[in-house]
Amino acid sequence: MTDEWVVSADWLDANRDGVRVVDVRDAWEYDGIGHLPGAVSVPFDTFRSEDGPVGTMPPREDWEGLLSEAGVEPGDTVVAYDDTHGVFAARFLVTALFYGHENVRLLDGDYSAWLREHETTTDATDVAPTEYEAGDPVEGVFVDADDVLAALDDPDTVLVDTRDPEEFEAGHLPGAVNLDWKELVDDETRALKSRGELEEILAGHGVTAEKRVVLYCNTARRISHTFVALRHLGYPDVQFYEGSLTEWEAAGHPVE
Structure with missing residues (x-):
């Protein structure tokens, strides 16, 4: 494994x-x-x-x-x-x-x-149902609006907006950098770009492993991909703002 x-x-x-x-x-x-x-x-x-x-x-x-x-x-x-x-x-x-x-x-x-290289099927998958019991959120991953507010002026934190540039320009959290999640994807392979390419792109946006990284978008779908990519690269402190801009604006928090 x-x-x-x-x-x-x-x-x-x-x-x-x-x-x-x-x-x-x-x-x-x-x-x-x-x-x-x-x-x-x-x-x-x-x-x-x-x-x-x-x-x-x-x-x-x-x-x-x-x-x-x-x-x-x-x-x-x-x-x-x-x-x-x-x-x-x-x-x-x-x-x-x-x-x-x-x-x-x-x-x-x-x-x-x-x-392109592997088999697929239309056959139904036989599944034995379970009695799945959920637990508590994995520690250190999820943050709320209060956490984000406290991080706005933290020089060791980079706030990352994973929406497209037009959305970012229309309004974003104060001090955030714009990293469209699709920048990390190779259109030909449909997979993540190489480790070297990813690290170069991220560094160009000031997103480095030494920083605490807080991610948001509109409804927390697009940041999911960026979160997984950063954890894949070994970034040790990547946090996920589930409420994202939808919750942030509804609460009347500042937007640039």
Whole structure:
């Protein structure tokens, strides 16, 4: 087993029997287009909610139901994928972290990339349901608006806005730097760029491993991918503002 946050298609192909693979595309894609052998379907819209504990996190009982139906145990290593460069799959993994599930991995690339050299199937995956019990958020990952307010003037913290430049220019948190999450993705491979390229891009935005990094976007979807990428690179202090700009503006906090 690997401790990496991001795993290659070859690694996953060789280790499918030892992990729980989760497909977060729409159900019609899973059923009609095909999926990775052994993957279970947990569509993105089933774990996004306006009625959860914070941001768009699903209620605890809904999350437990989804993972129970998918046959996931709390100790399982979960590998998630989508067909959108990994951004929706990363959101699934961050949701798992919010509910205490630490063994999470992102498939480097997506379904379209997998198709190039690996087999797929339209056969249904046999799943034995479990009685999944969620835990508490993984320590040191999630921050709230008060934490972000306290970090605005901290020289050792870099606040990162992962939206596109036009959104950033329309209004952003004071002192934030703009790092569009797509800058970290290679359009050809549909996976993360090389480690050297990633480190150069991040350093160019002042995002270094020596800094405390706090991420936000609009509704915490796009920051999920950047969070996983930074943890993959070994950044030790990366934090996730689940409420993001939606909560920030609703509370009347300052925007530049």
